[in-house]
Structures are given as C-alpha cells and as structure tokens.
Amino acid sequence: MNVKRIQFDSFGNEQGQLVPLEQFKNVPFEIKRVYYIVKTVDDVTRGKHAHRHLEQVLICVNGSFKLKVDDGHSSEIIEMNKHNEGVYIGNDVWREMSEFTPGTVLLVLASEYYDTSDYIRDYNEFLDYVNSKN
Numbered sequence: 254m255n256v257k258r259i260q261f262d263s264f265g266n267e268q269g270q271l272v273p274l275e276q277f278k279n280v281p282f283e284i285k286r287v288y289y290i291v292k293t294v295d296d297v298t299r300g301k302h303a304h305r306h307l308e309q310v311l312i313c314v315n316g317s318f319k320l321k322v323d324d325g326h327s328s329e330i331i332e333m334n335k336h337n338e339g340v341y342i343g344n345d346v347w348r349e350m351s352e353f354t355p356g357t358v359l360l361v362l363a364s365e366y367y368d369t370s371d372y373i374r375d376y377n378e379f380l381d382y383v384n385s386k387n
Contacts, residue, residue: 254324255343259310263337272337274362281341282308286363293353303347303373308364312339316357323347325383333359345386347379
C-alpha cells in the first residue's frame with residue numbers, strides 16, 4: 254500500500270515543543286497546499302475519497318482520530334494521536350477519518366493545488382479505477 258508513517262523530530266523543553274516540517278526532507282514532496290480540519294462534530298466520517306495524483310501527509314497536531322486507508326485490495330486503520338508523527342498517503346489510496354475526539358486538529362500537507370478532477374469520491378468507482386490499472 255502506498256502509505257507510510259513518518260516520525261518527525263520534536264525539539265523542546267518544559268516551555269513547549271517545536272516540530273519542523275520540511276519539503277523533500279521529512280515531507281517527501283513539494284508542499285503546494287496546507288490546510289487543517291477542526292471542530293469536527295461527533296459521529297462524522299471525513300474524507301471518503303481517493304486521489305489520482307495528489308500525495309498527502311496527515312498530522313494530528315491535537316486530539317486523536319482514526320484513519321482508514323484502503324488500496325482496493327487491503328485496508329488498515331491507523332490511530333492518529335501523536336503531534337510528531339505523520340502518515341504519508343500516496344495516490345490511488347482511499348482514505349476515511351473518523352472518531353475525532355473533541356479539540357482535534359488535523360493538519361494536511363498536499364503535493365498539489367486543489368483540483369476537483371483529481372478526486373474519486375465513489376468507492377465503487379475507486380475500485381474500478383485501481384483494478385483497471387492492474
């Protein structure tokens with residue numbers, strides 16, 4: 254599966270922590286877009302899509318949530334709850350985020366600018382797409 258965990262260095266002391274994110278160093282692509290998700294309501298599932306070309310790194314900077322990744326052949330659920338750990342998601346991977354705790358902040362680094370044509374928002378269409386590539 255085109256998914257991997259990334260451990261980020263964390264520097265600090267009793268005054269706080271700093272976690273640097275650098276393109277082509279600990280983020281494996283040029284960062285063209287950054288966004289974050291906050292104030293997610295109970296029992297909501299976010300994501301529910303895949304990308305044809307876009308790569309992302311997801312980082313839970315506060316709180317926790319569950320990340321489900323699926324390449325059309327296997328799936329995995331990753332507990333996201335560490336401010337210095339990210340998950341790289343390459344293209345052709347379905348993703349869903351759920352079980353957000355109150356106060357969760359999900360930071361997303363993206364390799365491309367927003368392009369609605371890059372999204373696959375229907376799971377059956379996603380399965381057809383990945384199976385046609387094999």
